[in-house]
Amino acid sequence: MTASSGLSPAAAPAAAAGARPGAGPLRLRTALLVLLTFGSGTTDIVGFLGMEKVFTANMTGNIVLFGLAAGEGNGADLARCGAATLAFALGLLTGFRIAGRPDPGRVWPPRITAVLAAVLALQTAFLAGWTLADAEPRGGELLVLIALSSTAMGAQTAAARSLSADGITTTFVTGTLTSMMGGFAVGQGGAAGLRTAVILSLGAGAAVAGALMASAPVLAAALSPLVLAAVIAGAFPLHPSRTT
Template identity: 35%
Template sequence: MPQVLREARDTLVPDMGGPHGPLPPVLLVLTVLTGLVDAFSYLLLGHVFVANMTGNVMFLGFSFAGAASFSTLASAVALLSFGAGALAGGIAVHRARAHRGRQLQHALLVETVFVAAAMIVTLISGGPYTGGVRFALIVLLGVGLGVQNAVVRALAVPDLTTTVVTRTLTGAVADSRLAMGPGSKAGRRVLSAAALLAGASVGALALLNGHPSLPLILAVSLLAVMATAATPLARSDAPWTRPAGGA
């Protein structure tokens, strides 16, 4: 079997006795979720991301320069909300620092609350999402995705950040044998990029051909499944549950 396919298989169906156990496929699902939520925020909330903060920093620069269609306030609110979520997520994971399964469960439960609240706002308010509703959605989703990124950072599974693709794709090419590198782990890295692409595509298709709330409904459904699956993981004593630094 080619190395790339073997790496992809090992990511989708990981060795439960390995250093990261079931975490790689869980993080791939969360990467799909990131695409869904950012598709919703960018297309319906006015050129703002709630998960990929690099984009918001760029948008702030565009708005400072006077470019149309970019809101300084919206980008700033997204950044601050994400920061608040990262703080909450950091508290959640540090309270369970000795067990990665509990870190994942705690963060998923908190994230689910915020993304579900955003979904409810969309269902009650109806579109278009402007004014206070728009900013409420940015805050709720920004906090939720900040929590997600905090736990992903704590879990420290290589090449599965759920948001940043630039570094992942750079590694896939720069570390390849063609570049005289040690090996690119391209299977896992390509899967990570593909998961984000899939989430963004499904989110955009849902918006363009369905109900505006549909990406968030799908996101909450994924979170509910992941939070349920994390319950037995939080009780596991397998080697992968130990902090990443000691794996």
């Protein structure tokens, strides 16, 4: 068996170890995931403050608001929250179909970058519409912008989940916080650093966008596509990286 593979018994473990990704690619992937989460924080604030209290990245909040609107008989809120939730689900479905099954053999498969490129196109369309509406969309244009942003966030969530990176989603952190605390409870805190960084990054993105919304709402909306463009550029060196 050793002869057919061309490796000595001593060299085989070394070859297997050499097939694993180095610390550099994994650190880069971590940084890109943290950046994506920062962008999601800015997106949710733009939606909540600029689109009549709708989340476009956090569907748990939208479903609660949808239920509240149903109880109050508020048709406008029902339409906004319903549009966001349905669009997010569509983004998830499409994103998962493009990304395919998780590939443990790659640090960052090219299909993930393809999904993020589609997300960037959606976010650019949103930014154009947001700018044309002077950051005060109303009526039908508001529903269109909600759908664009929510579809983008759904697809981004699918891309992050398909990386199989410690359950990180980059758009909401309830599951990330749950996984981190669950790991601590059983003495498994290996991914605590990444999970903590993701949680803090979401809050940081929200803080920055919140500070900009009053005086520069177009810039606040531009943050997410700018961050995403940087992530896409940073991901290209990871495409050939394999663990097997």
